[in-house]
Amino acid sequence: xxxxxxxxxxxxxxxxxxxxxxxxxxxxxxxxxxxxxxxxxxxxxxxxxxxxxxxxxxxxxxxxxxxxxxxxxxxxxxxxxxxxxxxxxxxxxxxxxxxxxxxxxxxxxxxxxxxxxxxxxxxxxxxxxxxxxxxxxxxxxxxxxxxxxxxxxxxxxxxxxxxxxxxxxxxxxxxxxxxxxxxxxxxxxxxxxxxxxxxxxxxxxxxxxxxxxxxxxxxxxxxxxxxxxxxxxxxxxxxxxxxxxxxxxxxxxxxxxxxxxxxxxxxxxxxxxxxxxxxxxxxxxxxxxxxxxxxxxxxxxxxxxxxxxxxxxxxxxxxxxxxxxxxxxxxxxxxxxxxxxxxxxxxxxxxxxxxxxxxxxxxxxxxxxxxxxxxxxxxxxxxxxxxxxxxxxxxxxxxxxxxxxxxxxxxxxxxxxxxxxxxxxxxxxxxxxxxxxxxxxxxxxxxxxxxxxxxxxxxxxxxxxxxxxxxxxxxxxxxxxxxxxxxxxxxxxxxxxxxxxxxxxxxxxxxxxxxxxxxxxxxxxxxxxxxxxxxxxxxxxxxxxxxxxxxxxxxxxxxxxxxxxxxxxxxxxxxxxxxxxxxxxxxxxxxxxxxxxxxxxxxxxxxxxxxxxxxxxxxxxxxxxxxxxxxxxxxxxxxxxxxxxxxxxxxxxxxxxxxxxxxxxxxxxxxxxxxxxxxxxxxxxxxxxxxxxxxxxxxxxxxxxxxxxxxxxxxxxxxxxxxxxxxxxxxxxxxxxxxxxxxxxxxxxxxxxxxxxxxxxxxxxxxxxxxxxxxxxxxxxxxxxxxxxxxxxxxxxxxxxxxxxxxxxxxxxxxxxxxxxxxxxxxxxxxxxxxxxxxxxxxxxxxxxxxxxxxxxxxxxxxx
Amino acid sequence: xxxxxxxxxxxxxxxxxxxxxxxxxxxxxxxxxxxxxxxxxxxxxxxxxxxxxxxxxxxxxxxxxxxxxxxxxxxxxxxxxxxxxxxxxxxxxxxxxxxxxxxxxxxxxxxx
Numbered sequence: 018x019x020x021x022x023x024x025x026x027x028x029x030x031x032x033x034x035x036x037x038x039x040x041x042x043x044x045x046x047x048x049x050x051x052x053x054x055x056x057x058x059x060x061x062x063x064x065x066x067x068x069x070x071x072x073x074x075x076x077x078x079x080x081x082x083x084x085x086x087x088x089x090x091x092x093x094x095x096x097x098x099x100x101x102x103x104x105x106x107x108x109x110x111x112x113x114x115x116x117x118x119x120x121x122x123x124x125x126x127x128x129x130x131x132x133x134x135x136x137x138x139x140x141x142x143x144x145x146x147x148x149x150x151x152x153x154x155x156x157x158x159x160x161x162x163x164x165x166x167x168x169x170x171x172x173x174x175x176x177x178x179x180x181x182x183x184x185x186x187x188x189x190x191x192x193x194x195x196x197x198x199x200x201x202x203x204x205x206x207x208x209x210x211x212x213x214x215x216x217x218x219x220x221x222x223x224x225x226x227x228x229x230x231x232x233x234x235x236x237x238x239x240x241x242x243x244x245x246x247x248x249x250x251x252x253x254x255x256x257x258x259x260x261x262x263x264x265x266x267x268x269x270x271x272x273x274x275x276x277x278x279x280x281x282x283x284x285x286x287x288x289x290x291x292x293x294x295x296x297x298x299x300x301x302x303x304x305x306x307x308x309x310x311x312x313x314x315x316x317x318x319x320x321x322x323x324x325x326x327x328x329x330x331x332x333x334x335x336x337x338x339x340x341x342x343x344x345x346x347x348x349x350x351x352x353x354x355x356x357x358x359x360x361x362x363x364x365x366x367x368x369x370x371x372x373x374x375x376x377x378x379x380x381x382x383x384x385x386x387x388x389x390x391x392x393x394x395x396x397x398x399x400x401x402x403x404x405x406x407x408x409x410x411x412x413x414x415x416x417x418x419x420x421x422x423x424x425x426x427x428x429x430x431x432x433x434x435x436x437x438x439x440x441x442x443x444x445x446x447x448x449x450x451x452x453x454x455x456x457x458x459x460x461x462x463x464x465x466x467x468x469x470x471x472x473x474x475x476x477x478x479x480x481x482x483x484x485x486x487x488x489x490x491x492x493x494x495x496x497x498x499x500x501x502x503x504x505x506x507x508x509x510x511x512x513x514x515x516x517x518x519x520x521x522x523x524x525x526x527x528x529x530x531x532x533x534x535x536x537x538x539x540x541x542x543x544x545x546x547x548x549x550x551x552x553x554x555x556x557x558x559x560x561x562x563x564x565x566x567x568x569x570x571x572x573x574x575x576x577x578x579x580x581x582x583x584x585x586x587x588x589x590x591x592x593x594x595x596x597x598x599x600x601x602x603x604x605x606x607x608x609x610x611x612x613x614x615x616x617x618x619x620x621x622x623x624x625x626x627x628x629x630x631x632x633x634x635x636x637x638x639x640x641x642x643x644x645x646x647x648x649x650x651x652x653x654x655x656x657x658x659x660x661x662x663x664x665x666x667x668x669x670x671x672x673x674x675x676x677x678x679x680x681x682x683x684x685x686x687x688x689x690x691x692x693x694x695x696x697x698x699x700x701x702x703x704x705x706x707x708x709x710x711x712x713x714x715x716x717x718x719x720x721x722x723x724x725x726x727x728x729x730x731x732x733x734x735x736x737x738x739x740x741x742x743x744x745x746x747x748x749x750x751x752x753x754x755x756x757x758x759x760x761x762x763x764x765x766x767x768x769x770x771x772x773x774x775x776x777x778x779x780x781x782x783x784x785x786x787x788x789x790x791x792x793x794x795x796x797x798x799x800x801x802x803x804x805x806x807x808x809x810x811x812x813x814x815x816x817x818x819x820x821x822x823x824x825x826x827x828x829x830x831x832x833x834x835x836x837x838x839x840x841x842x843x844x845x846x847x848x849x850x851x852x853x854x855x856x857x858x859x860x861x862x863x864x865x866x867x868x869x870x871x872x873x874x875x876x877x878x879x880x881x
Numbered sequence: 882x883x884x885x886x887x888x889x890x891x892x893x894x895x896x897x898x899x900x901x902x903x904x905x906x907x908x909x910x911x912x913x914x915x916x917x918x919x920x921x922x923x924x925x926x927x928x929x930x931x932x933x934x935x936x937x938x939x940x941x942x943x944x945x946x947x948x949x950x951x952x953x954x955x956x957x958x959x960x961x962x963x964x965x966x967x968x969x970x971x972x973x974x975x976x977x978x979x980x981x982x983x984x985x986x987x988x989x990x991x992x993x
Contacts, residue, residue: 563892563964565937605913609891609938 028063032130035059040097040269046296049261050094057095060132061086061164064103067126068165075119081108082116083166085174089227091160094261097268100135101127102157107140108170141170144178147186152193155186159234183235190235195323198228206599209312210466212454213283216263217276221312223260225319226253232322253318256311259292263308266291278308280456302454309452309463317436321391324360354378360390369397370406376417379434383424386476389433397437413443415535422500428473431507435469443535446527447507449514461598464513470596471506475588485607488614489591492584495847501541502585504531505548506592524549540670547582548589555590559609570616579667580621587614622815622854623807625662625841629736632658638666638674645675649682657681660736662841668731677741680705684739689768693760699728700753702744706771708734713839714829715777716742719767721823722780724750730825730844749822781823797850799880803869811840811856812864814872818880820851828853831879835872837864882977882990883951887942888914888970889962894940900961904953909944918971939970945977947990 036059043052064084072079087102089095105120107113120138127134137154148154158179163171183190202220205211209221216222266286267276278286280301287304290296353365353374361382369375375397382389389397400406421430434440441448450464460467478486478493496502508531512523528549532542554576562569577583590610595602632639632655642654657678658666666674680690680703690705704716713732720727729745753760769775797819804813816828825844832839832855841856857864864872889897894911901909915936946954955972963969982992 559891561892561895563890603913605915605938608915612934612938 028067029130032059032063032132036097036131043265043269049258049265049292052265053094053096053261056097057090057093060090060095060101063130063132064101064127065165067123067130071119071123071126075122077116077119079166081112081167081170082106082119083168083170084164085171086162086164087157088160091157091162093162096261096264096274098133098272098274099268100133100274103134103136103164104158104161105136105138106144106166106170106174107138108167109142110140113138113140141174141178144174145182147182147189149189152190152197155183155190156194156231159183159231187235187237191232194228194231194235198319198323206461208462208466208470209309209316210452210463212456212461212463213277213279214308214312215276216260216267216278219312221309221316222276223257223264223315225315226257226260229253229315229319229322232319232325249314249318252314256314259307259311260315262292283454305454306452313436317391321395324391352377354381354393356385356387357390359387361387361393362390363393363396366396366400367406369400370403371409372413373410373417375400375439376413376421379430380417380420380424382433383421383427383430386426386429388429394433394437397433401437401439415537418443418504418535419500422503423498425479426476427499427503428469428476431469431472435465444507444531446511446531449511449527451514453514455513459597459601462596464510467596468507468510471509471589471592472503474592474595475503475506485602485604488611489588489607491847492588492614496584496588497581498541498544498585501544502548502589505545505552505585505589508545509549509552509589509593521550521553544582544585548585551576551586552589552593555586555610555613556594559606559613564609564613564616567620570613570620573613574617574620574624577617579664580618581668583614583617583621621664622843623804623813625664625843626808626811626856628663630658630661630663630666632656635666638671641671642674642678645672646678649678653682654678656737657735657739661733661741664731665733665741677703677705681739687768689771691764691767693764695754696745698751698754699745699747700725702742702746702767704740704742704744704767704771706740708738708740711830711833712740712771713742713842714826714833715771716744716767717825717829718777718781718823719770720744720746721826722777723763723766724748724752724822726820726822727825727844728846730842732839732842734840781826799877801873801876803864803873805863808856808863810863811858812869814855814857816851816853816855816876816880818851818853820846820849824851824880825853827879828876831875832857832872835868835875836860837868837872882945882947882980882993884943884945884975884977885951885954885958886973886975887958887962888916888939888972889942889958890964890969891938891940893962893964893969896961897942897958900957901954904957905950906944906946906954909942912941912943914939914941918968937968945980945993947993 036056039052039055039059042055043049068084071077083106085091085104085106087104089099090102095101105116107116120136124134124136144158161175161179163175201218201224205215205219207220209219211219214222218224263278263286264276267278267282268274270282270285283301283305286292287299287301290299290304293299293304293307353368354361354363356362361378363369363378369378378389378393381387401408421427421434424430431440434443435447441451447465447468450468453464455464462470475493478490481490508524508528510520510524511527512520512525515523515527517523517526525546528542528545531537532545537545554573558564558569558573562573564570574583577586587610591602591607594606594610635658638658639651639654642658643649643651646654658674669677676692680692683690684705684707688706692703694701702720706712717727717730725746726749727744727746730743732740732742734740748754753763766775766780770777770780797817799818800816802815804815807813818824829839837855837857837859838861839855840858843854845852859865859868887897898909915938917935917937942958944954951974955974958972979988980990980992981988
């Protein structure tokens with residue numbers, strides 16, 4: 018070594034003083050951008066000085082070696098404790114050997130001065146090659162900046178070598194950047210809404226902005242349709258400033274390169290209103306909302322770029338295929354949107370100012386599970402703000418929202434609705450939890466994110482291969498009133514954003530306003546009220562009670578009331594636990610939840626006839642029914658209700674009971690009373706009459722004869738022997754739907770057969786051949802089981818079998834043939850599987866063993 | 882120092898945890914486990930399908946205690962985890978040679 022370096026004892030304190038000065042200025046309010054530039058300048062000056070001195074000391078000419086700044090340092094955005102990414106570029110292989118001692122001295126000196134150097138060395142020749150296992154290096158090279166040394170060498174790299182190799186490597190770099198970005202976003206659950214976010218790497222962090230810039234750079238975009246507007250660029254610029262200020266603050270506070278915005282540092286940043294021009298101290302929750310707003314800007318921009326397809330020249334064949342696909346995805350007449358490449362695209366932006374049209378787009382998305390493209394969201398956002406496109410049909414009511422919530426993929430619509438601010442237009446209550454951070458040990462996401470995730474976890478059940486989901490999948494497919502379940506999930510935690518001691522009571526208070534505004538019926542509101550009010554019950558029971566103790570199950574069943582509610586509450590609990598954090602729903606918890614569900618479900622079906630109504634004690638019910646029925650004599654209503662299983666009240670509203678009572682009062686004039694209601698493509702039939710042999714089988718036979726497929730049924734009898742049967746069925750041939758005049762003929766036929774005025778057999782004959790010809794999609798094994806222990810009065814028969822038209826008639830007529838009396842029947846269908854439970858007696862007593870065996874054989878023969 | 886492992890009913894966990902806090906135990910490791918001893922499982926039939934629950938859900942508590950606290954903690958768990966039914970669980974004790982706090986390298990009972 019010749020000559021001597023400026024001593025570290027001089028350079029070290031100079032660098033420290035400068036670092037201290039920059040830090041003081043940042044603390045005094047100097048912006049992040051200036052701070053980062055100052056830190057960069059400090060590093061640049063030191064590097065240039067030391068490199069110059071090293072060349073002098075080593076007596077080496079700079080030809081053949083130059084220094085490049087890469088990555089964030091290359092962009093002149095150097096955070097206080099970030100590494101200095103430096104590339105030593107050599108003109109040829111020999112230069113690498115020659116400069117090795119110089120580089121070692123240089124790097125050591127920088128370390129001693131407190132700079133964290135992360136260096137790499139490449140020859141010019143090596144820079145031409147694409148390192149397929151090191152895409153990060155090539156991405157960092159995109160931000161190259163000359164620091165010191167052989168400037169001609171840098172020119173050759175910058176102007177000749179890299180532009181050529183980057184052009185060739187464009188598809189590789191794009192694919193790798195997509196892959197790396199998607200992996201990074203997935204590591205953070207694809208959401209910006211973390212309670213303690215990483216401001217660099219999490220979705221919405223600074224890395225998102227950088228990835229957008231790289232995508233744009235690699236594609237060589239200058240001006241193209243998807244580039245951000247000036248307003249969007251300004252928003253992104255502001256977001257980068259805000260997040261940069263936080264990252265500087267985190268580095269200074271932690272004295273290391275730690276980018277996690279912890280609760281403690283959120284409070285400290287909010288106190289000094291970090292990144293906000295007015296400098297007015299805020300509470301942490303308020304300041305975090307600003308953070309999420311900025312993070313959303315950066316994340317939205319990145320997702321739009323990720324979605325964008327790179328124009329690639331197509332062959333003639335590819336163009337033919339593409340044209341054919343476009344034709345296939347052509348919209349239906351009058352629809353201003355269509356599915357293209359698996360995303361909804363807008364064809365006529367102006368049409369979206371009509372809210373009816375706009376919401377029909379969201380409904381389609383929820384039905385098909387096809388997301389809106391980012392471009393579509395951007396168009397909607399534009400329409401919502403554009404003064405020349407005034408909103409038409411702005412009144413979005415419950416039936417419109419319901420269509421979305423009842424679909425198979427409600428989350429696919431609710432996400433963009435939330436991002437666009439439309440969700441809070443319909444449900445202003447949801448704004449209380451917008452980006453709300455509630456600190457607790459378990460939750461990982463903000464309250465609104467948690468709520469939307471619950472819904473997404475449910476919709477994902479349909480296609481889930483996760484063993485934890487096996488049982489819940491079936492529940493999701495068959496749950497009734499899915500709309501009310503989803504509405505409950507949207508509202509279940511809004512109380513967390515209200516000034517109340519208990520968030521559940523806050524959420525219930527919010528429901529009052531939402532129910533009134535949406536015009537929910539009393540029954541709908543009551544169901545949502547139950548689900549919100551009890552949303553922690555199932556979880557608490559399974560974790561704090563002995564779920565294998567019948568008393569626990571019985572007490573829990575009493576709070577739930579019906580099988581239908583149990584199903585909704587179980588799914589809500591599953592989703593609520595699942596959305597706490599990715600690890601929250603352990604297989605252990607999933608199993609406990611399922612065990613409690615099964616035990617309670619079985620409790621419902623096995624205790625039906627032990628829990629009968631004593632109408633005289635039901636003061637409130639009597640009063641409600643009388644009020645609905647025009648105030649008839651209390652004794653008459655009592656006589657009607659006396660002896661029905663309690664489930665009867667649990668599954669029918671007061672209005673429905675009043676309607677049944679009205680039918681009951683007409684029995685003297687006409688011994689078979691019927692009522693039919695259409696529900697979409699399904700129908701619901703209520704039939705009241707005096708009990709008689711084979712009644713259930715007869716009704717089932719008439720329905721089968723008319724081509725109706727029964728999916729659900731209840732059969733109850735009161736103490737006076739009046740039978741009330743409810744059948745829900747699908748009109749397979751749309752006979753009643755397309756020919757309204759047939760409804761009266763159908764009901765007349767039903768009454769005649771039940772009254773014995775017309776035979777059943779001719780009706781059934783025509784249907785036999787058609788039904789036997791159909792091949793089922795899935796095969797369900799038939800099983801029959803008897804249970805003598807659950808009921809004091811009856812033998813329970815459970816039948817699980819393959820669904821087919823006329824099945825219930827076959828079962829019912831077999832039971833009638835063997836003189837079994839149906840006390841209660843519960844008929845249910847899950848896809849192609851029927852699950853029927855009958856409470857049977859023979860001459861008022863349980864079935865003997867011999868009878869059970871002959872019934873088993875007869876059913877086996879009938880159900881083959 | 883002794884290591885205590887207790888297998889208890891999940892339903893008793895909150896009571897056990899509260900009672901341990903009252904006797905000065907703040908830290909423990911809790912693991913969701915499944916198993917059975919003399920309490921065999923049972924078979925549940927749901928919608929025509931049999932579910933055999935042969936491994937029952939339990940919670941395992943683990944803690945390392947200074948010798949002087951061992952009896953108190955054992956008594957506390959016995960008192961609060963007991964329902965008198967088969968399946969209440971078990972407590973295992975074993976000797977621990979050393980404990981080291983990673984943050985400051987404290988050793989022995991000071992590290993607990």
